[in-house]
Amino acid sequence: MVNRPEEIMENLSTTVVIAGEAGQGLVTLSQILTKTLVRAGYYIVVTQSYQSRIRGGHNSYALRISNREIVAPTDAIDLLIALDRNSINLHLPELSDHGIVVVDDKVYSEIHPQVIRAPMADLADDKFSNSVALGIVASLLGLEKGMITKTLREFFDKHAHNTSDHNAESLWAGYNWISNDSAKFPRLPPPTLPGGRLxxxxxxxxxxxxxxxxxxxxxxxxxxxxxxxxxxxxxxxxxxxxxxxxxxxxxxxxxxxxxxxxxxxxxxxxxxxxxxxxxxxxxxxxxxxxxxxxxxxxxxxxxxxxxxxxxxxxxxxxxxxxxxxxxxxxxxxxxxxxxxxxxxxxxxxxxxxxxxxxxxxxxxxxxxxxxxxxxFDLRELAPLNPCADSSIAANPHLTYLVTDSGISPRIFPGMTSHCVKASSSSELVIADSDEHTENGHLTEDLSVRISMVEKRLRKLDGIKSEIIGPEFIGLSEPDTLFVTWGSSRGSVIEAADALVAKGRRFATLNFLQIWPLDPKNFVSILEAAKNVVAVEGNATGQFARLIRRETGFHIKKTILRFDGLPITPEYILDRI
Amino acid sequence: MVNIAEYGDYETAWCPGCGNHSILSSLKKALVSLGLEPYQVLFVSGIGQAAKTPHYLNCNLFNGLHGRSLPVATGAKLCNPELTVIVESGDGCNYGEGANHFFSAIRRNLNITMIVHNNQVYALTKGQASPTSEQGFVTKNQPEGVFSPPFNPIEIAVAMNASFVARGFSGKTDHLATLIQSAVTHRGFSLVDVLQPCVSFNKVNTFGWYNQRCYILGNGYDSTDREQALRKAAEWGEQIPIGIIYQNLRPIYDERFPFLSKGPLAKSPVRFDRVSELLDHYL
Structure with a gap:
């Protein structure tokens, strides 16, 4: 049994795991549940763990649910829907202290205080047992029957039209069967998000x-x-x-x-x-x-x-x-x-x-x-218009015109400025993988080589002027600063939140752009922290090394994960 | 009216007597006969002596990587169907490094043309065996002679039901110009394999060797008869047929995308009203 760290308990989230063999339909079942929860107004974080096979083996779909903002997966399971016996063996140790398991009584015959054995065969035809399971989960979580039925029907109407009614009936059979016993599991607190979420x-x-x-x-x-x-x-x-x-x-x-x-x-x-x-x-x-x-x-x-x-x-x-x-x-x-x-x-x-x-x-x-x-607010966005930028800065056109910014104005073959159909041979576009002159033809003139290398590299100055700096979240001048990049962001934020809730000074620095880096954006933040810990999903701390190379700042402590699973807040808290 | 001068006249990096010179001249003739202006044509080439050809022509050009001309041409044609797209490279580039793309291009059947300068040797790297080198062909890198039998691009293309399959010889420039013209006009993927001597590194398959063997397919030959074409494609040795070996009018891949008929995708506006509809899909 996993004792969930109390700091994460305070988040009042519920983790449902649906587990079974590949090919048992667990993704369909999980996606219907996921969509229903989002429509109902809950925050969710899904972790899919599957094997490289189409049938058999063991796959799981973990759905963390909360009515407060959550951004990370967690390890402890509150409600396990086991589609096969192996799933119970594998996941029972991960069950939280109030967690329960729902399983077909044919699959698991033992009496266990945390296991609910559902008489699937009595409730529906074997083909529809996943819908029965879905009904049981929906009922335990306190989801409205009409809402889950609507999502289920939409799904089957799209993918397997003639099974929609049978699946809906099976869902209700499961929903009604457990409703007498629904006190066995705490219902979700009321949702807080408005509708219209994707x-x-x-x-x-x-x-x-x-x-x-x-x-x-x-x-x-x-x-x-x-x-x-x-x-x-x-x-x-x-x-x-x-x-x-x-x-x-x-x-x-x-x-x-x-x-x-x-x-x-x-x-x-x-x-x-x-x-x-x-x-x-x-x-x-x-x-x-x-x-x-x-x-x-x-x-x-x-x-x-x-x-x-x-x-x-x-x-x-x-x-x-x-x-x-x-x-x-x-x-x-x-x-x-x-x-x-x-x-x-x-x-x-x-x-x-x-x-x-x-x-x-x-x-x-x-x-x-x-x-x-x-x-997404599409009004804030303007799509690229390649034609708006295309122009001829020289006559005839020079694909690699040397400019101060290093950016050469482009036109496209068959077209002239602003994508007007070409009408003269001064509008040819020539590109070459060899080193080339401004007109795009290959050259071995070594002075041209130098000017082209410098022209290309000058573009990096422009790219640097538009860097998205890292997000700093948490208390300023922290005792410990977590540094991370990419998808580990959520777990790092929740781990730091949990530590702050215990009265400790933690903060996080999350990089959304990892190249190029501008030390001005973050070195002072690194220097202001007493401890800096890099958190990365690899074995050697690649990003910490990149920061050292670019800034000279040596991040000595790392929390790394490379077992194939995502970093979770618990994983970080166990190692801090 | 376009004239041959518009395609330019450049100093080349090729050896005197190289077949590339006459292929370049046939190519210009064909483009002029087709009435194509240089700015209407996009050449895509790879790496090798043959791949330099479009540098000696006024035209749009993407000179990319060894073996990868066909994928670049595919992307270009799918985004601007108004361009006449011609892939120009050698036997090593197209049948060695890029063979997988060759097979896929035949299957995909885009309306593009592929001209392969086939001198049965790697010339830019100074004389190694190519996929079309004959068995026993001795080079510095294959001192015992080539073990593997040669790749016959014509036979493969006909077997795969390619839309247009032709073989030319650089020594017959007018005939070659006509073949290139037919290939560009043909609706679908068109292969023109061009036999050419390499005066520096292929002392076996010389101008004389080809000239003696190549014969032009006569009027009695029906290039739409696939069984006959398969037999003709296998013919190699004392007699080598040149001309249109096979052609059919399979549906072209371009037609799979009805919106391509509106012109280059660079110009097509992004439909933001439709983006909101897409988002609704995830509600």
Whole structure:
């Protein structure tokens, strides 16, 4: 039994875990519950943990629920829906002291004070037992029957129309069966959020961000945990008039994106470590040809195939140094779903303005983590208009015109300024992966080489002038400052909150942009703290090392996790 | 009317007697005959002596990585269907490093043209075996001679039901110009494999060797007959057929995206009203 640290108990959250074999339908069941909770007005944090298989094994979907703002997953389980016996064996030790388990009585026959055995066979046909389980959970949590039924019907009407009635009846059977005993579990406190919230995970937010940014071309080769970005985009492609193309390999995917961008269409690719390794020669090509492209790297544990369906933040140095030669880049690392949306838009703007590759680094945890998300205010956003910026600054056009900013005005092949159809051969666009003269043709004139290297690198000054500085949250001049980046943000914030609640001076410094860094934005904060602890999902403290390299500030203490699971507040509190 | 001077006349980095010179000249002839202005054409090339060709032409050009011209061309064509997109590179680039893209491009069937300078050797790196080098071909890096049988791009392309498959010879420039013209006009993925001598590194497959063997397919040959084409594609040795080996009018991939008919995607506005509808999907 896990004794939940009292500081996190104070958050009054409830964690429901639905666990079973792959192929038992646990994701469907979980998603219906998730959406219902968001619609009802609860905050949620989802952690999906699955194995690299389509059938069998053990998968789990953890849903932390609260009526107060929560931003991290937690370890202790309050309500376990076990779809197989193995799930009980695995998760019983994680049950909180008031936690309970719901299981089919055919699967588990022992008497255990925390286990509710449901007579699934009496309640519904075997095919619909997940809906019975859903009814039981909804009833225990105190969710209104009509609300969960509506979400369930919507789901089955869309995916398996003729089963909608049977599933709804099974849900009610479960709901009614447990309602006599519902006192066995504390109902959720009343929700506090207004309606109109979106149920979104990190990858969906990246997909929507790219659409809102004005992306016109997305190419991919399937790779967990990046694939669902392409799935979301494919669903919306026809409506949004964007091309979504599954390439024959990752090398092709990113070269297609570069070709698309060369014609003026803002483009993006998404992959994970191994696929990104294949893309790196083209990252360098984009840097050399000054072709904007947004690259999403959804991390999973390596090296090599590693743990294909788990999470890690182990590719920071890889992405930072990817591609041979020296050229400017920017790297963003969203800490939650809302940041994933906005930073994707920012990535497009920087790529498009500075004509260079820009990265969004996420990971399996954030990719699959659903949150209740405030609807994005689209009025604040203006999509990219590649034609508005395209202009000819020289006649004939010079693709690599040397300028003070290093930015050469672009036009696109077949078109002249502002995308007017070309009508003369002074409007040709020539790009080359070789070192080139201003007109784009290859050269071995070494003085031109120096001027081109310097021109490309000057763009980094501009990128630096638009850095998003780290978020500082907590008490000023803290005894201990947690430093983190990307998806570990939420757990670091909740761990610091818990410590502050106990009267300790803690604060957090969360980096949303990890390259370039501007020491002016944060060195004084590091120096003001008595202790600085880097919290990262990797084995060697890559970001702490980057900070030392860039600032000379040595973060000596680290809390690192690299077992494939996301960092939780408990994980940090156990180690502080 | 466009004339050949508009395509320019540049000093090249090629050896005297290299087949690339006549391929360049056929290419200009074809573009002029097609009435294409330089700004209407986008060349995409890789790395190698052949890949330098578009540098010696006035045209739009993306000279990218070794083996990766087809994916760049695919992205470009899918975002600007108004461009005439031509991939220009060598046998090593397209059949070695980029072979996976070659197969996928045949299957995808975009309306683009691929011209492969096939001299059966790696010339830029000074004479190693290429995928099309013949068995027993001796090089400094293959001193015992090439073990693997050569890759026959024509046979593969016909077997995969490619939309347009042709073979030319750099020694027959007018014929080659006509082939390139037909390939660009053809609706669908068009391959023109061009046999050419490498005067520096291929002492076997010389101008004379090709000239003796290459014969132009006669009027009696039906390039729409796939079974006949498969037999013709396999023909190699004392007799080498040149001309349009095979063609069909399979649906082109461009048609999968009806909105592409509106013009370049760079110009298409982002429909913010539709973005709000997408958000509703997640309510």
């Amino acid at each position: 149920t979104l995970n990190g990858n969906e937010a990246i997909a929507l961000g790219s659409i809102a940014a004005g992306m016109k071309f997305f190419s991919f080769y399937p790779m967990t945990p990046a694939t669902s970005i392409g799935t979301a985009l494919a669903e919306h492609a026809a409506k949004m008039e964007i091309v979504v193309e599954q390439a024959e390999d990752e090398i092709s995917a990113i070269n297609m994106a570069v070709g698309a961008s060369f014609t003026g269409a803002p483009s993006m690719v998404a992959t994970s470590g191994g696929g990104f390794a294949l893309m790196t020669e083209t990252v360098s090509l984009a840097g050399m040809t000054e072709t904007p492209v947004v690259i999403v790297v959804a991390q999973r544990p390596g090296p090599s195939t590693g743990l294909p369906t788990r999470t890690e933040q182990g590719d920071l140095e890889f992405v930072l140094h990817s591609g041979h030669g020296e050229f400017p880049r920017a790297i963003f690392a969203p800490g939650d779903v809302e940041q994933a949306f906005h930073l994707t838009i920012k990535a497009f703007r920087i790529a498009q303005k500075y004509n260079t590759p820009v990265f969004v680094m996420t990971d399996q945890f954030l990719a699959d983590s659903y949150r209740s998300t405030r609807p």
